[in-house]
Amino acid sequence: DVKVTQSSRYLVKRTGEKVFLECVQDMDHENMFWYRQDPGLGLRLIYFSYDVKMKEKGDIPEGYSVSREKKERFSLILESASTNQTSMYLCASSELGPPYEQYFGPGTRLTVT
Amino acid sequence: QKEVEQNSGPLSVPEGAIASLNCTYSDRVSQSFFWYRQYSGKSPELIMSIYSNGDKEDGRFTAQLNKASQYVSLLIRDSQPSDSATYLCASSSGGSNYKLTFGKGTLLTVNP
Numbered sequence: 001d002v003k004v005t006q007s008s009r010y011l012v013k014r015t016g017e018k019v020f021l022e023c024v025q026d027m028d029h030e031n032m033f034w035y036r037q038d039p040g041l042g043l044r045l046i047y048f049s050y051d052v053k054m055k056e057k058g059d060i061p062e063g064y065s066v067s068r069e070k071k072e073r074f075s076l077i078l079e080s081a082s083t084n085q086t087s088m089y090l091c092a093s094s095e096l097g098p099p100y101e102q103y104f105g106p107g108t109r110l111t112v113t
Numbered sequence: 114q115k116e117v118e119q120n121s122g123p124l125s126v127p128e129g130a131i132a133s134l135n136c137t138y139s140d141r142v143s144q145s146f147f148w149y150r151q152y153s154g155k156s157p158e159l160i161m162s163i164y165s166n167g168d169k170e171d172g173r174f175t176a177q178l179n180k181a182s183q184y185v186s187l188l189i190r191d192s193q194p195s196d197s198a199t200y201l202c203a204s205s206s207g208g209s210n211y212k213l214t215f216g217k218g219t220l221l222t223v224n225p
Binding site: 031033040041042043045048050058090094096098099100101102103104105106107 | 144145147149155156157158159162164201203205211212213215216217218
């Protein structure tokens, strides 16, 4: 079974703090993704990576950066957390080729106060 | 803008009935389609994927794809209270197949 893990289930941070969210997958997947999910807005792609050190912006990259130094690990960084970044953050991974099925981690519920 | 549209629901069915969830997509070149189940407070879980026109069955679940109509559906037979969840439809994004476009989900409630 594909296993995607995220570093924290719940996180509370203060406005202006630098926040690191980590994601690890154990299936040797090339592609990794970071989403945020908010009520009424659905899943929105923040960043994705298709190889080590390779990244592309998703639909809402502002205020975020990412790092992928190893194939199995993909980190999301909030440079200066703001209250509008309070959300559920979901990491996913998939193989490079078809069928492009994405497998999600358990999610991190981030609250910025 | 590529979109995947779903009725938000809630869709309410009695236990043992067939639940029918529908999804339309705007990107004509989409190749792959997926159904995810998401329980409240949990992350999405892949339950079905479909790539060819027609039906695909897996246990109590049947996915149906009609590319001409740009329509995907999920049927859940013999619905159980444990099927109560939000169901997300997703399609591959044409030129970049590894990116998915998600619908906002349909909330299904199965009443005992």
